[in-house]
Amino acid sequence: MKRQTLNRAALAAGGAVLAAGTLTTGISVAAPEHHKPHAGHGHTDRSSKPSKKQIAALFDGWNRALQSGDSxxxxxxxxxxxxxxxxxxxxIRTTHAQxxxxxxxxxxxxPAGEKIRTIVNVLDSDSAIDTGVYEFHVTDxxxxxxxxxxxxxxYEYEKRGGKWLIVNHHSLVLPAAG
Incomplete structure (x- = not known):
């Protein structure tokens, strides 16, 4: 089966990067009704799938890395x-160096920030999507x-070698209400 992917243009962080990672609203998730395993992974055991909270927390680790000031x-x-x-x-950045x-x-x-709203979709035991709105507090x-x-x-995540990694990150300044 072909792995589900994100609309790469839907990932945007509005000119800044987040750091605090505080959720001000509950996590709402619209998980797909039909889950199929990745090719070669065999049957997906629902109990091995991460929780929505576990996926949402990956952002907190990213924020801590951001707060370290170490690119x-x-x-x-x-x-x-x-x-x-x-x-x-x-x-568009497609290499580690970029x-x-x-x-x-x-x-x-x-940058320091906080999630305002997050929606997590756990696709299977090795892939998930976290999307929503965040704020970045920045200093010129x-x-x-x-x-x-x-x-x-x-953020589109994949579990590779036992570690959750970002495979696609799109961030975009929120447009003015229209």
Whole structure:
């Protein structure tokens, strides 16, 4: 079976990156009704599937890496073949070096954030999607001016070698109400 994937344009972080990871609303999940295992993985045991809360918590680990100020720690949360469509750059990042480069620049803003709403879909024991809205609290490195950016996000995770990694991350500034 072909693995389900995200709309790569639906992942956006609105010009900033999150750090606090506080959920201000409950986790709502619309899990697919029909689950099929990945090819070669055999039967999917529902009990081996991660919980929605476990998947939502992966973001908290990413935020802690972000708060470290170390772009390599943040990039280590991404698979080697990950795609990053970042909030604060028009460039699609498809290599580890490009992801590190993005965070080298982004972390200068001392991003801190919080999830506002999250929707988790656990696809099977090795893949899940976390999508929603978050805010980034950033500080302009030149002026010291603080601001908040609200963004939509999508993280697609895969469990590889026993470790959950981001395979697709899309973040986009939330458009003005229209």
């Amino acid at each position: 390599r720690k943040v990039a280590a949360r991404y698979a080697s073949d990950a795609v990053l469509l970042p909030t604060a750059s028009p460039q 992801i590190v480069d993005y965070f080298n620049h982004f972390l200068k803003n001392k 490195p030149k002026t010291g001016r603080k601001s908040t950016v609200e963004a939509r996000y999508t």
